[in-house]
Amino acid sequence: MQLDPELSVGNGLSGRSAGILPAVRGLPSPHSDPLIAMFKESLQSIVEKTDGSLGALIMGADGLPVEKFFTAEGNDANLDVAAAEFTSLIRSAGKSGRDLDLGELRELVVAMGNVTIVMRLFNKDYFAVLALKPDGNLGRGRYELRKAELVLAKEFAV
Numbered sequence: 001m002q003l004d005p006e007l008s009v010g011n012g013l014s015g016r017s018a019g020i021l022p023a024v025r026g027l028p029s030p031h032s033d034p035l036i037a038m039f040k041e042s043l044q045s046i047v048e049k050t051d052g053s054l055g056a057l058i059m060g061a062d063g064l065p066v067e068k069f070f071t072a073e074g075n076d077a078n079l080d081v082a083a084a085e086f087t088s089l090i091r092s093a094g095k096s097g098r099d100l101d102l103g104e105l106r107e108l109v110v111a112m113g114n115v116t117i118v119m120r121l122f123n124k125d126y127f128a129v130l131a132l133k134p135d136g137n138l139g140r141g142r143y144e145l146r147k148a149e150l151v152l153a154k155e156f157a158v
Contacts, residue, residue: 044068052136063087
């Protein structure tokens with residue numbers, strides 16, 4: 001997979017997380033390089049290890065990205081807009097699961113003609129999103145998201 005660093009987008013922290021992340025477990029400022037680097041490296045690792053990946057994001061339940069990493073092809077596909085749109089689907093599916101006493105939502109997969117979106121929840125406020133080409137390796141993508149959840153979820157614990 002060819003990644004173009006010029007098109008690989010990162011640091012979706014534009015103002016949004018400045019007020020949110022520090023309140024989460026007393027984290028340092030989201031503008032501190034180690035925290036941002038950890039998020040970016042985790043997303044890049046997911047994308048690089050999953051064949052057919054277009055990009056990965058960490059999203060807030062408010063629909064704004066915390067961090068993102070896209071391939072050149074993923075950057076052209078407006079995946080950050082798609083991820084924001086699917087935030088309402090996460091809220092709706094989570095509410096339905098609770099209302100029907102099925103438990104908390106952990107993962108949601110939406111397969112469309114041109115892209116498959118996998119969303120893995122860290123908690124009720126944050127989740128990871130992986131976008132794959134239709135022939136991308138869904139199983140590996142789910143595995144990589146689960147691994148990232150184990151590492152990153154503690155940073156978003158409330």
